[in-house]
């Protein structure tokens with residue numbers, strides 16, 4: 001069954017009583033965040049004394065919930081009921097909400113009419129689901145620059161890891177060369193990210209999709225970092241599947257999405273076996289059990305669905321669409337320019353980039369600071385300025401090691417290496433932002449970087465479990 005994007009709900013959830021989801025209007029439009037998020041007034045203590053408003057600059061890991069998403073979820077919560085089971089009114093309402101959310105996501109992604117939207121737990125879950133649904137003997141092509149969620153699920157398939165390209169053209173040529181060498185009659189899949197979680201740089205998805213299709217391969221887009229920042233059209237990009245996570249799209253309630261072609265998914269064994277995925281189950285005379293599985297998205301959604309997670313994703317999709325990606329992108333580019341211009345004034349800072357300064361990018365920027373261990377620097381940003389960033393290898397070890405010039409083959413576990421304050425190790429600092437970020441946060445960040453490089457940390461730090469923490 002394909003879901004009609006315009007399917008009207010039979011039952012509607014009342015609008016939130018308090019209209020807190022309107023865009024911020026009481027500040028200079030160039031400085032205000034276009035969409036209010038939760039936690040925007042939270043204050044945190046500084047080791048040096050006093051408190052400041054927390055500057056959440058780690059959107060690439062998990063973005064704060066949109067106020068609108070929170071309001072929608074709160075308005076629905078009293079009506080919460082079981083999905084796809086239960087004859088009661090609230091079960092009917094919850095089932096409608098769940099299925100209409102599918103339609104909203106279908107529309108948000110501009111999917112083809114017969115594409116399926118499968119709800120999962122996250123991007124990682126979506127890509128593992130697709131990996132489990134690959135036809136026999138499927139060859140997989142993936143750049144070494146991918147996030148581990150895109151790099152690792154294919155380990156049982158025949159995988160070709162492609163070297164990091166340094167231009168968009170080289171990316172397309174590298175893929176074409178690899179595909180030209182493949183078994184032309186077997187199934188093949190290319191997995192590529194839309195926007196890097198390390199450099200924020202956009203990948204030439206449309207061109208890679210054209211190359212894949214020209215060689216009879218299919219392509220899945222890891223849109224974990226693209227979907228929150230850019231309009232995304234499955235039809236226009238001509239990708240076969242797209243995966244993303246709710247918690248990076250301002251909807252942190254534990255759901256994700258895999259959307260795209262139905263055929264491989266329909267032919268595969270259910271990702272999880274259980275209720276909801278099965279249409280008919282009967283005992284056989286020989287004592288075994290016969291199962292008829294659904295051929296719809298439900299085939300891969302066994303168990304009780306996370307209706308709040310799914311509804312929150314639909315709410316975020318609507319909020320971003322209503323705010324307008326034109327406005328959101330322009331505003332984010334303004335913040336990117338501020339950060340990049342500020343960092344460019346500090347000679348000790350080296351910004352990591354695969355495709356160069358002119359590459360189009362989203363609000364994700366990684367860098368190292370000469371003479372600093374990145375964990376120490378990130379700890380000082382937090383403890384002395386109330387700024388939350390991430391340090392480490394960002395679950396993209398081969399890419400970060402390539403960018404830092406160390407051995408790209410050594411893929412270890414996620415997380416920052418052991419470090420002593422003052423010692424420079426091969427890890428980096430990442431700052432990331434989005435629709436809820438006010439100018440003040442990035443301005444504070446740039447000022448903090450300049451002060452730390454010029455004056456050093458004001459506090460002492462020590463290593464605890466491999467991380468730098470204030471010595472208090």
Ligand SMILES: Cc1ncc(COP(=O)(O)O)c(C=O)c1O
Pocket residue numbers: 060061122123124125147149150193195196197222224225245247395
């Ligand atoms: C590009 C990219 N792909 C996949 C993932 C995995 O997302 P999740 O942890 O939500 O499964 C991430 C998370 O950081 C990411 O940045």
